Amino acid sequence: xxxxxxxxxxxxxxxxxxxxxxxxxxxxxxxxxxxxxxxxxxxxxxxxxxxxxxxxxxxxxxxxxxxxxxxxxxxxxxxxxxxxxxxxxxxxxxxxxxxxxxxxxxxxxxxxxxxxxxxxxxxxxxxxxxxxxxxxxxxxxxxxxxxxxxxxxxxxxxxxxxxxxxxxxxxxxxxxxxxxxxxxxxxxxxxxxxxx
Amino acid sequence: xxxxxxxxxxxxxxxxxxxxxxxxxxxxxxxxxxxxxxxxxxxxxxxxxxxxxxxxxxxxxxxxxxxxxxxxxxxxxxxxxxxxxxxxxxxxxxxxxxxxxxxxxxxxxxxxxxxxxxxxxxxxxxxxxxxxxxxxxxxxxxxxxxxxxxxxxxxxxxxxxxxxxxxxxxxxxxxxxxxxxxxxxxxxxxxxxxxxxxxxxxxxxxxxxxxxxxxxxxxxxxxxxxxxxxxxxxxxxxxxxxxxxxxxxxxxxxxxxxxxxxxxxxxxxxxxxxxxxxxxxxxxxxxxxxxxxxxxxxxxxxxxxxxxxxxxxxxxxxxxxxxxxx
Amino acid sequence: xxxxxxxxxxxxxxxxxxxxxxxxxxxxxxxxxxxxxxxxxxxxxxxxxxxxxxxxxxxxxxxxxxxxxxxxxxxxxxxxxxxxxxxxxxxxxxxxxxxxxxxxxxxxxxxxxxxxxxxxxxxxxxxxxxxxxxxxxxxxxxxxxxxxxxxxxxxxxxxxxxxxxxxxxxxxxxxxxxxxxxxxxxxxxxxxxxxxxxxxxxxxxxxxxxxxxxxxxxxxxxxxxxxxxxxxxxxxxxxxxxxxxxxxxxxxxxxxxxxxxxxxxxxxxxxxxxxxxxxxxxxxxxxxxxxxxxxxxxxxxxxxxxxxxxxxxxxxxxxxxxxxxxxxxxxxxxxxxxxxxxxxxxxxxxxxxxxxxxxxxxxxxxxxxxxxxxxxxxxxxxxxxxxxxxxxxxxxxxxxxxxxxxxxxxxxxxxxxxxxxxxxxxxxxxx
Ligand code: NA
Ligand code: NA
Numbered sequence: 005x006x007x008x009x010x011x012x013x014x015x016x017x018x019x020x021x022x023x024x025x026x027x028x029x030x031x032x033x034x035x036x037x038x039x040x041x042x043x044x045x046x047x048x049x050x051x052x053x054x055x056x057x058x059x060x061x062x063x064x065x066x067x068x069x070x071x072x073x074x075x076x077x078x079x080x081x082x083x084x085x086x087x088x089x090x091x092x093x094x095x096x097x098x099x100x101x102x103x104x105x106x107x108x109x110x111x112x113x114x115x116x117x118x119x120x121x122x123x124x125x126x127x128x129x130x131x132x133x134x135x136x137x138x139x140x141x142x143x144x145x146x147x148x149x150x151x152x153x154x155x156x157x158x159x160x161x162x163x164x165x166x167x168x169x170x171x172x173x174x175x176x177x178x179x180x181x182x183x184x185x186x187x188x189x190x191x192x193x194x195x196x197x198x199x200x
Numbered sequence: 201x202x203x204x205x206x207x208x209x210x211x212x213x214x215x216x217x218x219x220x221x222x223x224x225x226x227x228x229x230x231x232x233x234x235x236x237x238x239x240x241x242x243x244x245x246x247x248x249x250x251x252x253x254x255x256x257x258x259x260x261x262x263x264x265x266x267x268x269x270x271x272x273x274x275x276x277x278x279x280x281x282x283x284x285x286x287x288x289x290x291x292x293x294x295x296x297x298x299x300x301x302x303x304x305x306x307x308x309x310x311x312x313x314x315x316x317x318x319x320x321x322x323x324x325x326x327x328x329x330x331x332x333x334x335x336x337x338x339x340x341x342x343x344x345x346x347x348x349x350x351x352x353x354x355x356x357x358x359x360x361x362x363x364x365x366x367x368x369x370x371x372x373x374x375x376x377x378x379x380x381x382x383x384x385x386x387x388x389x390x391x392x393x394x395x396x397x398x399x400x401x402x403x404x405x406x407x408x409x410x411x412x413x414x415x416x417x418x419x420x421x422x423x424x425x426x427x428x429x430x431x432x433x434x435x436x437x438x439x440x441x442x443x444x445x446x447x448x449x450x451x452x453x454x455x456x457x458x459x460x461x462x463x464x465x466x467x468x469x470x471x472x473x474x475x476x477x478x479x480x481x482x483x484x485x486x487x488x489x490x491x492x493x494x495x496x497x498x499x500x501x502x503x504x505x506x507x508x509x510x511x512x513x514x515x516x517x518x519x520x521x522x523x524x525x526x
Numbered sequence: 527x528x529x530x531x532x533x534x535x536x537x538x539x540x541x542x543x544x545x546x547x548x549x550x551x552x553x554x555x556x557x558x559x560x561x562x563x564x565x566x567x568x569x570x571x572x573x574x575x576x577x578x579x580x581x582x583x584x585x586x587x588x589x590x591x592x593x594x595x596x597x598x599x600x601x602x603x604x605x606x607x608x609x610x611x612x613x614x615x616x617x618x619x620x621x622x623x624x625x626x627x628x629x630x631x632x633x634x635x636x637x638x639x640x641x642x643x644x645x646x647x648x649x650x651x652x653x654x655x656x657x658x659x660x661x662x663x664x665x666x667x668x669x670x671x672x673x674x675x676x677x678x679x680x681x682x683x684x685x686x687x688x689x690x691x692x693x694x695x696x697x698x699x700x701x702x703x704x705x706x707x708x709x710x711x712x713x714x715x716x717x718x719x720x721x722x723x724x725x726x727x728x729x730x731x732x733x734x735x736x737x738x739x740x741x742x743x744x745x746x747x748x749x750x751x752x753x754x755x756x757x758x759x760x761x762x763x764x765x766x767x768x769x770x771x772x773x774x775x776x777x778x779x780x781x782x783x784x785x786x787x788x789x790x791x792x793x794x795x796x797x798x799x800x801x802x803x804x805x806x807x808x809x810x811x812x813x814x815x816x817x818x819x820x821x822x823x824x825x826x827x828x829x830x831x832x833x834x835x836x837x838x839x840x841x842x843x844x845x846x847x848x849x850x851x852x853x854x855x856x857x858x859x860x861x862x863x864x865x866x867x868x869x870x871x872x873x874x875x876x877x878x879x880x881x882x883x884x885x886x887x888x889x890x891x892x893x894x895x896x897x898x899x900x901x902x903x904x905x906x907x908x909x910x911x912x913x914x915x916x917x918x919x920x921x922x923x924x925x926x927x928x929x930x931x932x933x934x935x936x937x938x939x940x941x942x943x944x945x946x947x948x949x950x951x952x953x954x955x956x957x
Binding site for chain 2: 566570574577688689690692693694697761762763764765766767815818822823827870
Binding site: 055133 | 271275343349366502
């Protein structure tokens, strides 16, 4: 039985991973498209005193949507910063426990955000809310995509937790090492990641 | 009587209406009741929120009392902004009439958000600070103007000007470097933020409305109050409402004096040397045309979905004051 | 004040349990809310998150990060480094200066310190090890040089500060130019001083002819082009910082295409790099806003500023206490989180004490920079460590960073007592 479950969970995780990478690439192209649009806007404004209208509005949505869609990718890539300096010195079982708690807590955070995002989206739907801009975009559309992005983040964490629980039950040490042990790239993801 | 704790959300801080009147009213309640009523007053800046989701906070009961900008929330509840459309009035007497005629409607419209309507008052007309001499609508044509909100942007479009949306903190720089030609804000706010240093012409056209707000109580909270507390708070707020209506033209005038350097500037700092222009009779007629033929119909369309009678209601109330004949 | 200490120590404890920075902040906020706020935060979380994530001025963050990624993967950085090396190998301290100067130049196109350190570090470490430079000084100069990424404009931390404190990001960018160059100068000075004790290896016997040296300078041009597109469009009133970032991206795409390195695969790598950073930082910003919401409803900022103003500290004492505060906090906290969670409390206090919020933005950015090279939690130290073979001793990096901390303190003292250094250029722009 556990073996079947393991396969299913692994497959689900691979699928979510692929989806999140795909979203990340789509988001990147969105940013490039936005850059071209902004470039056009700047030229139109400077030379012809015209405006495309709505670049800033769509830019705002682009940030919300792309960063939400990028959350799951970030999770798989260990890019959400975690400071494990002290716990890393603990004996392995304790360190693994701390990793598990960290993932579970991140899951709770994702849950708060996701449920909050859905309630904001539903409110917008209920109120018939639109953006207070000349385009009067119905807000449930960008908010819905945003909430969906956060949902993927949440689901990714839940699936990971299930995978870990199954691995513990079936004494699958390889998976435990992969998901819970200190990853060198946790310190700083391969070269370029952090920000400051 | 019981102890009461009130969590109040104000509007943006650092303006006399908020710092000298609203905040004092709420914080004064504690003194008047010997500490029985405790209030905690937060401005939007202090809470770190933008204010456009105010009705949602109201519905959830995040705050007990909220100061809500009718224009910020116009995406969630378009009916309220009727009192604050661009160039709907040029003086505070007319504005007050508009407001009074629509009060009942606003009180009704906040009910679905679990709100109890308390008061309604304006800040200052959101007028134009321009780099170039701007004394007429014609001069405004072709200019890039920083505004926020759909009605103001629509009005600019009718005037062949370009609406630019910018974050508040970026406007001073944008004016200075010529990224935009004009920006709208209250005269005092503009003076305090030194817009007079980077612009030269003050055009007294309330393009951004009057930054009007309503103060609303969360219904559950309000009903939990004793009758006498309700009365106490209501009476304090009515007093404050009168003060705030009387204060608005004075604050507006002060800002103009300081920005132009004509007359005594009581706001401190080095007064500016801006020129001042009122809207000519001819231009008012033109704006009136835009208001009635474009802005109001578009607004009616936007609020129809959630409030099908909003057009009729408007004609019966504000329409009577500003003279809409159909 | 006690509650403030409670929050800070709570945060540190959660972090040291190994929680993610964002979830430690959210957990603290939700916990405080459940205990004293009756759950109002949980209801409002979605609204707060939407307010912050749907913000055009913050779009500058992914754009500047993507810009840096494109330049890095487009080969602009390694050419920049090798052309500078030709010029600097005979200075006292030799190629170590190349690290600082290359970091300074790359910082002028990148919004991030970590990206700057990683970019220059990747190129520099093999070269310097081959020439036999002291490895500690090599690592220290790279980690410290990288921090210039956030002081020299464009800067992600300044975008965050400007958005939160409602200060113009363009003005912060202008104000940071001179301080950024001065700090870079101080770092070079630190290299000169140390090189008296730890001599650098001799430069190659054969001198590079001047003509070749000048020809090498061509490789610096792309970096300058991107910098001038970004800063020129901001100063010239053509674009806001966000728009300038977009112009920079288009410009970088053109330059990389001219380099023959533009490809879909390269862009996809750059996108992934950009999203790692953006989503991570946005999650921290959102969680920090949740915490801010709770603590301001608890009245914490107000009572803290009241307590400070009643203490009647002189402005200088106050600011040096803040130096100490951020130094200590910076040893353990990650910079964005530290900035976002403290701005709401500290900025009103500092402004009330008579400091210019623009100046404070530069000061705060510098303190955040310093936190990037203070152990044990200093991201840039780990970036450099990460570029070394597995199992190397991280203490080499820690020790190497020490002389540069000295440069930071000298610089901080300088801007505290001569605030004109920060305010002069923006003031000049006004007239
Ligand atoms: Na930079
Ligand atoms: Na540190």
